Amino acid sequence: MLLDIFRQFVCETAGTDPRERFHNNDPDNFIFTFRRRDAAHADPGTTITVQYTTALSGWNTATHGGNGVNVDATAVPAEGFHTVVASIPKTLAGPGGRLFARLKVATTP
Numbered sequence: 001m002l003l004d005i006f007r008q009f010v011c012e013t014a015g016t017d018p019r020e021r022f023h024n025n026d027p028d029n030f031i032f033t034f035r036r037r038d039a040a041h042a043d044p045g046t047t048i049t050v051q052y053t054t055a056l057s058g059w060n061t062a063t064h065g066g067n068g069v070n071v072d073a074t075a076v077p078a079e080g081f082h083t084v085v086a087s088i089p090k091t092l093a094g095p096g097g098r099l100f101a102r103l104k105v106a107t108t109p
Contacts, residue, residue, distance in 0.1 A: 029070075029087040032062075032101040035077060036084050040105075047106045050086040054094025059102070062086045 024030060032050050040046050050071065051059040064071040068089040075083040086101065093099040 030099045032086045035081050038080050045108045049104050051104050052088050052101045054098050
């Protein structure tokens with residue numbers, strides 16, 4: 001239940017299917033999308049980042065402009081939200097084309 005409350009604060013709703021966040025039909029980029037609640041983004045105790053890796057360890061933060069990564073949060077689908085789209089070049093993939101992404105949220109009291 002705590003995870004559902006946390007997810008509602010950061011991303012929108014507890015029932016969102018996580019598979020909807022990945023759109024990999026782009027030939028050049030691995031696309032990771034989520035809706036970020038503006039209140040969570042503005043909270044000084046909350047840090048929200050997209051991370052990527054080729055081996056489920058040694059996670060890299062997707063920083064706009066770093067390694068060809070693009071992070072765009074300009075779309076406003078509804079009042080109080082922004083759609084965040086992280087495009088990670090497939091050239092960063094590891095053996096077998098492996099490239100993983102995750103949403104990392106850290107809080108401080």
